[in-house]
Amino acid sequence: MFMTIDDKHSVSGFVPQSMPVYTGCPVKTGVFPLCSWASSDDVWIKMLNKELKYVHDKGFLQQHPKLKPKMRAILLDWLLEVSEVYTLHRETAYLAQDFFDRFMLTQDDMAKDRLQLIGITALFIASKIEEIYPPKLHEFAYVTDGACEEEAILEMELVMLKALNWNLCPETVITWLKLYAQVESLKDGVNFLVPQFSQDTYIQITQLLDLAILDINSLDYQYGILAAAAFCHFFSFDVVHKVSGLTWDSIAPCVRWMSPFMHTVSACPRAELKDFKKVTSDDRHNIQTHVDYLSMLSDAHQRQPDIQDRLSPAAIGGILTPPKSTEKPANH
Structure with a gap:
């Protein structure tokens, strides 16, 4: 599928509580x-x-x-859609988002016609890290409808890996969210690695985060704070403090910034768990899903009177839809 695109951090919010400072990072006693x-x-x-x-x-x-910011939004929305088509996990999609944003920080004067190649390559790398059975290289090329050839993806992969200095293991927004959800619901500490949280609540929060990360201003916040702010829109702050150790002052700006996105999500049909072929029921909440996030983003921006560079339907009308599962190559 060919896609057209048109027109520093610290962890000081984590409160010290009987813990020394490690590598310049003041922390509280862990939530684990x-x-x-x-x-x-x-x-x-x-x-x-x-x-x-x-x-x-x-x-x-x-x-x-x-x-422009809207070009990033269009690209990430497309990557979420491709992720659902190929039944990729949420962590894979969020790794790709992280790789893209950090790679762009190492580059200068990138042309907009290179964004799709960078995005699909980021998803290609993330899939090989996170997925047990990642899609093949030709499938990533196929979903671009000829815009990105296999050889170009391999060449870009090497460029990106070198630019990122092979630092490929961030704690993504989804990593933090799963931690918070697990700590909040934990009943048996021995089985901490076994998910005990509500899948239904989890996908409501992930839909909010899926929408929020499309906005360039999400990069103003650390991933742990983004996840905590989203959590705060579904739970009390006391719960958020318990699961994250964060103070209200450290997350309040992000909570306020995220409010228009939450209003938009609340006005849309409630997120529903989807069934995927060959995905067990206890894993389906981990599969990345996609809805009309660009329209939702436009709505959220309309709720921000001082927003710059708003998206409009006219600006995003050039995107094509990824092939349905039945249209994918048979050897997937």
Whole structure:
């Protein structure tokens, strides 16, 4: 499917509570329960340190004068749609988003006709990291409807890996959300790795995050704070503090920024769990889904009177739909 596109961070919000400072990162006692398989505090500290290591910044647009925020939104929306077509996990889609944003921070003066190649390559890399059976290279080329050849994807893969210095393991927004959801619902600390949270509630929160990450201003916030802010729209702050250790002051700006997106999500049909072929019922909430996020984004922007660079239906009308599952190559 060919797609046309038209026209620094710290973890200071995590409150110190009887914990020393690690690599410049003040942290509270971890939210993990005591675990037999690892040191709970060590796992927590490593997660927090990744917020410092994996830097994202919406300022990358200043390095690319030919690009606009709506172009990123269109690309990420398309990647979410492709992810559902190929039954990819949410973590895969969010890894691709992270790779794209961090790669663009290393580049200058990128042309808009390169974005689809960069996006599909980011998803190609993410799939090989996260999926047990990732789609083949020719399937990623196929879904671009001839816009990106296999050889071009392989060449871009090498460019991206070098630019990212092979730093490919961030804690994504979805990683943080799953942690918060699991801690909130935890009844048996021994089985911490076994999901115990409500799938239905989880997909409501993921729909909010899917919409919010399309907005370039989401890059103003650390992934852990984005996930906590979304969580705060479904649970009380006391719960959010319990599962994240974050203070209200540290998440309040993000909660307020996310409010128009929450109003839009609330006005739309409620997210429903989908059944996917060869996906078990206890894993289906982890599969990335897609709705008309670009229209929803336009609505959310209309709820922000001071928003810059609004999206409109006219601006996003050039996108083609990915092939349905029945239209994919038979050897997938």
